[in-house]
Amino acid sequence: MxxxxxxxxxxxxxxxxxxxxxxxxxxxxxxxxxxxxxxxxxxxxxxxxxxxxxxxxxxxxxxxxxxxxxxxxxxxxxxxxxxxxxxxxxxxxxxxxQEENDLEDIVDAPIICLHEVKDPGNLGTIIRTADWFGIKNILLSEECVDVYNPKVFRSTMGSLFHTTIFRSGNISKTLERLKEEFDYEVNALDMDGNDVSKLKSKNNAVYLFGSESHGVSDTLEELIDNRYTISGKGDAESLNLAISAGIVLYKLSS
Amino acid sequence: MxxxxxxxxxxxxxxxxxxxxxxxxxxxxxxxxxxxxxxxxxxxxxxxxxxxxxxxxxxxxxxxxxxxxxxxxxxxxxxxxxxxxxxxxxxxxxxxxQEENDLEDIVDAPIICLHEVKDPGNLGTIIRTADWFGIKNILLSEECVDVYNPKVFRSTMGSLFHTTIFRSGNISKTLERLKEEFDYEVNALDMDGNDVSKLKSKNNAVYLFGSESHGVSDTLEELIDNRYTISGKGDAESLNLAISAGIVLYKLSS
The missing domain is CATH 3.30.1330.30 (Ribosomal protein L30/S12)
Structure with a gap:
């Protein structure tokens, strides 16, 4: 007992x-x-x-x-x-x-930033995929599902322990700091940008993904330097968020 | 009532x-x-x-x-x-x-073939992603989770109605027929093949994915013409199946 x-x-x-x-x-x-x-x-x-x-x-x-x-x-x-x-x-x-990281812990390489991602499976799968492609720095907005939720952990398949995650208390301020103090640019994935084939990996770049239901929030609009889109040819209304992130991570690593 | x-x-x-x-x-x-x-x-x-x-x-x-x-x-x-x-x-x-299709209904274009895919979310997400990229022909082995399972349907986000799905009763025989009668080649995604960057879209090609836990089955070995791999750089043990399929579908459409 x-x-x-x-x-x-x-x-x-x-x-x-x-x-x-x-x-x-x-x-x-x-x-x-x-x-x-x-x-x-x-x-x-x-x-x-x-x-x-x-x-x-x-x-x-x-x-x-x-x-x-x-x-x-x-x-x-x-x-x-x-x-x-x-x-x-x-x-x-x-x-x-729980590992508590500072912003300074993730400014040595590209950063995957997730804003208001609510689905535990999506968050875990994105962390697992980032780890697969060797992209280790992850920035989460305060509205994301808890990364220590058991469903998230299961979907990471252990990759939570191979990545460095900074949980921001104020994502707008964090992105501002990344731009001003650390000279990062912010690249957002949304429905109305340049073709993703033009995406290049840069060391000081944030790759920003919005929520499953609303995409990249208007509140972050002024912080975005470039927008990229994964073009579709078929009849589906949208791509699954983790799939979009998977394609971007593949592009960044290839 | x-x-x-x-x-x-x-x-x-x-x-x-x-x-x-x-x-x-x-x-x-x-x-x-x-x-x-x-x-x-x-x-x-x-x-x-x-x-x-x-x-x-x-x-x-x-x-x-x-x-x-x-x-x-x-x-x-x-x-x-x-x-x-x-x-x-x-x-x-x-x-x-339920829509019942014949093999003849999917031989006009590339085919995504899923063997022993068990997770409803993976199957649904792959159908949704294939639809997004305009790849409409899907071949399922008899051991896959039922495509009409409500969880699968929810993950397709309606794309079940935009794709043509043939459910094989004997996947080895179906792949044999595709090769012999319809001149298809079979490309498998696994851990030990050519880099996926070399993958080209062909009209008469099958893109074969194995199960979440075991990958492409040995029972299909002799039917495979080419093998491709999505190389990782990090510490994750594997990629999620739907993510792998998403990257391949992106490659095929770009």
Whole structure:
């Protein structure tokens, strides 16, 4: 049985406000926990389903945690229903400290900026794709879905630990600073710009994507230097946001 | 109140075996129902939540349906909980006949072939993206998630009605026929091929994508003429399938 205090804490981390308060989040599953342990992130606690402790891959994670003096707690079947964030609990989870970056941490290379992205799958997939193409700096507006939401984490497939994410409290001000202090230009993807084939990768450039439903917000209009569009030929009304970002990331890396 | 017979039928269409038996599926929401009514698809029935019948967009759909002599049924709050496929019922759904295509219907242009794609969001997003880039012919293996699954339909954003989908009962035989009878070549996307920058669009080419977890199956090995890879530079283990397909579709259209 898991201590009540720990079970309660894990349940609280299901909510954004508590994740923010404790500056922690939950990573579920063998692959994710393995990535967390390998990364620079601070793993606070490992929770393992007791009757699965001897499974090969889980046993390896326990050894890794113990080597780093990370406490390991074992839980029973009943606990699992309380704490799991997926339908089928994968036998292991970790409580991990959130990484807090400053703007200065992402000004050494191109930046992918997401404004008001609401879908956890889209945000996670964009982080995973950016990581694939070696574009590691990501800037999120305050209205984006919480990057430490378990659905976002699952979609990143561990790439959250390979990227540097700065969560802005005021995206307009942050973009202004990037332009003025760090000489960045802002390139927005929208429906009415130059063909994306003209897009070139620049070290001091922000590539800005708006929300799934409204695109790039008018409030950022004055900060945008260039606009690019992925032209369609068919009858679909729009492209999925993560697909648009995937195409831009491919262009930037090729 | 909805007649019991209709409520039962709608519930049954939540299951793949009944969708197959009746050759029908359910489209929920104003946009989807609108696309269905505009398309060549056979709309069998419209179901409207009674107290929303006067809302502008819903009233327009009712008029469109009546012009085509499509029966319109009204349902109450209680019915909604029984029949909805989304958390919040959007006020209107349509029962639509499935379109059955032959292989001959997709041999006039490039073909996107998906083998064992299991994730509804991926399948729907790929159909939407193919439609965006004007690539309309889609071939699905028998193991793919049902294209008439409501989650797939939602992810297509209506593009199911703009594309021609052939569902093969035996993908190896279908690819063989495409090669022998229709002179197609088969290009597979996998981890170990030529760089995708070398990919060219050809009218008589199949672009083959494997499953999310296993990639292109060995069982199709002998049918593959060329292999292409989207090279990564970062630390992610793989690209999301829909993102890979999106990049290929972009390459084919540019």
């Amino acid at each position: 898991l201590q009540k205090k720990i079970a309660k804490h894990l349940k609280q981390l299901g909510q954004k406000k508590f994740r923010k308060e404790f500056e922690e989040f939950v990573v579920e599953g063998i692959k994710g926990v393995g990535e967390a342990l390998k990364s620079d992130a601070e793993v606070v606690l490992l929770v393992v389903e007791g009757n699965r402790r001897d499974e090969d891959e889980i046993a390896k994670l326990i050894v890794l945690a113990q080597q780093d003096n990370i406490p390991v707690e074992f839980c029973g079947r009943k606990d699992v229903d309380e704490i799991k964030t997926t339908d089928t609990f994968p036998g292991v989870l970790a409580v991990v400290g | 909805l007649q019991k017979k209709i409520a039962k039928h709608l519930k049954q269409l939540g299951q793949k075996k009944f969708r197959k038996e009746f050759e029908e599926f359910v489209v929920e929401g104003i946009k989807g129902v609108g696309e269905a009514l505009k398309s060549d698809a056979e709309v069998v029935l419209l179901v409207v939540e009674g107290n929303r019948r006067d809302e502008d967009e819903i009233a327009k759909l009712i008029v469109l349906a009546q012009q085509d002599n499509i029966p319109v049924e009204f349902c109450g709050r209680k019915d909604v909980d029984e029949i909805k496929t989304t958390d919040t019922f959007p006020g209107v759904l349509a029962v639509v006949g």
